[in-house]
Amino acid sequence: xxxxxxxxxxxxxxAAGSADAPLLGWHNLVTRSGIEADQENESFPATNxxxxxxxxRWQGESTATQYLTFTxxxxxxVDYVGIARHNLGSGQVTVSVEVSDGGSPEEWTEIxxxxxxxxxxxxxxxxxxxxxxxxxxxxQPTATIPRMAVVHVGKLLRxxxxxxxxxxxxxxxxxxxxVSAQSEAGDYLGAIVLHQALATSVQIQWLDYAWWxxxxxGFIAHARQSLPFFFxxxxxxxxFEVGYxxxxxxxxxxxxxxxxxxxxxxxxxLKAVAL
Numbered sequence: 001x002x003x004x005x006x007x008x009x010x011x012x013x014x015a016a017g018s019a020d021a022p023l024l025g026w027h028n029l030v031t032r033s034g035i036e037a038d039q040e041n042e043s044f045p046a047t048n049x050x051x052x053x054x055x056x057r058w059q060g061e062s063t064a065t066q067y068l069t070f071t072x073x074x075x076x077x078v079d080y081v082g083i084a085r086h087n088l089g090s091g092q093v094t095v096s097v098e099v100s101d102g103g104s105p106e107e108w109t110e111i112x113x114x115x116x117x118x119x120x121x122x123x124x125x126x127x128x129x130x131x132x133x134x135x136x137x138x139x140q141p142t143a144t145i146p147r148m149a150v151v152h153v154g155k156l157l158r159x160x161x162x163x164x165x166x167x168x169x170x171x172x173x174x175x176x177x178x179v180s181a182q183s184e185a186g187d188y189l190g191a192i193v194l195h196q197a198l199a200t201s202v203q204i205q206w207l208d209y210a211w212w213x214x215x216x217x218g219f220i221a222h223a224r225q226s227l228p229f230f231f232x233x234x235x236x237x238x239x240f241e242v243g244y245x246x247x248x249x250x251x252x253x254x255x256x257x258x259x260x261x262x263x264x265x266x267x268x269x270l271k272a273v274a275l
Contacts (some may be wrong), residue, residue, distance in 0.1 A: 001203055003232050003239040004115060004167070006124040013145030020237050022163055022204070025082045026222045027154035038066040049151045052228050054085040054216060054244070054271050058146035060139070066146075069136040070153050075183035077129035081112070081137065082122070082152035082230040084244035085271060089117040091144030097125055100134035122244040122271070124230050129155065150244065152230065157219055163233050164203040169271060170233065170241045175199040192242060198243070198270035202233065206261035216264075223247040223266070231268065243270040 003023070030050050037046035038056065044059035046068060060066055072078065081097055088095055097112035111127045135153055139146045175198065180191040222229065230247045232239075246270040251264035 002240055003124045003235040004112060004124060005235075005239075012052060014141055014252070016083065018264060020234045021161075022159040022202075023124070023230070023232040023235050024157040024159065024219055025152055025154070025232075026157065026219050026227070028082075028152040029074050029077075029078070029154050030070055030151055031072075034070075034071040036069040036074075038068075039064070044147065049148065052150060053151045054228075057085065057147050057149040060141075060145045063141040063143060063145060065138070065140050067136045067138055068151070069134060070151070072132060072133050072153055074154075076155050078132040078135065078153060078155060079127060079129040080152070080154065080230075081125040081135070082150070082154075082244075083125070083137075083148055084150035084228075084230070085120075086117075086123070086146070086148035087120055088123070088139075088146060088148070089119040091146065092116055092142050093146045094140035094142075094143060095125075096138045097127070098138060099130070099132050100136075102133050106134075114140070115136075118240070121240065122242045124156075124232060124235075124242050125208050126156070150228070157215060159204060159207070161204050161207060162203055167202055168200040169238070170198065170200060170231075170243045191246075197234045199248070199268065200243075200270070201265065201267040203265045205261065205263045207253070207264060208261050209253070209255065212262055216253075220251055223251055228271070231270075243268070245270040258269045 020254045030052040032047045035046045039060040040046045041059040044057050048056040049058050092115050094114050096114040098108040098110050101107045112125045178191050178193050181189040226246050231245050232242045247266050249267045251266045255262045
């Protein structure tokens with residue numbers, strides 16, 4: 001579940017010492033009316049990608065090269081594409097991202113080089129922030145028809161401080177609800193797995209209160225509706241640990257000393273991988 005980052009952005013963030021700042025990918029400009037697909041299975045239309053549910057999906061119809069194009073309207077710059085619940089890794093589908101110059105005829109420039117995702121985990125494709133009106137994902141399958149459930153196109157929220165110790169890494173945040181049975185003699189008779197999920201909690205301390213007021217209200221409003229977001233806790237050191245998550249508690253600043261900053265605590269559930 002990697003964070004894929006353009007080379008120019010890697011160098012600038014390493015130089016600034018901010019490459020491992022946690023990322024929240026909640027901002028999303030994808031709309032049902034702004035999606036165009038070269039191919040779509042009639043049972044799995046591309047409009048499903050505008051729905052945050054991972055139970056719905058888009059699916060192509062063949063293994064030919066194909067595009068998903070998104071028309072977005074915003075005064076804000078765009079710097080990421082997020083993809084969740086897909087088969088691009090197991091299907092060995094080559095993926096790249098291009099942006100339009102808005103001209104006629106339209107010309108496209110590649111901003112994320114061709115890659116084959118190493119797994120089917122949530123994927124964040126990052127590039128330098130820029131104004132975008134049309135952006136597209138290019139798929140070059142081999143033997144598997146591509147499919148996915150969620151696509152975000154928007155601006156990442158980068159937190160200015162890292163997570164505190166004791167966070168459970170996303171790949172190990174397994175939560176099981178199991179009922180086991182035993183006989184009167186104490187013999188093990190078996191077990192039933194009622195529910196399996198991923199869940200973790202995060203604490204970030206001493207966030208500047210002015211920064212909080214300027215940057216967090218949008219995310220808080222999003223999270224209060226239990227809407228999902230992409231989360232990378234250490235995007236440079238652990239680029240394969242990205243989650244498609246939703247908050248399970250109220251996110252409120254703990255301002256014991258406002259002059260020194262506020263602390264945030266939030267719990268989240270994460271979508272497991274299987275599609």
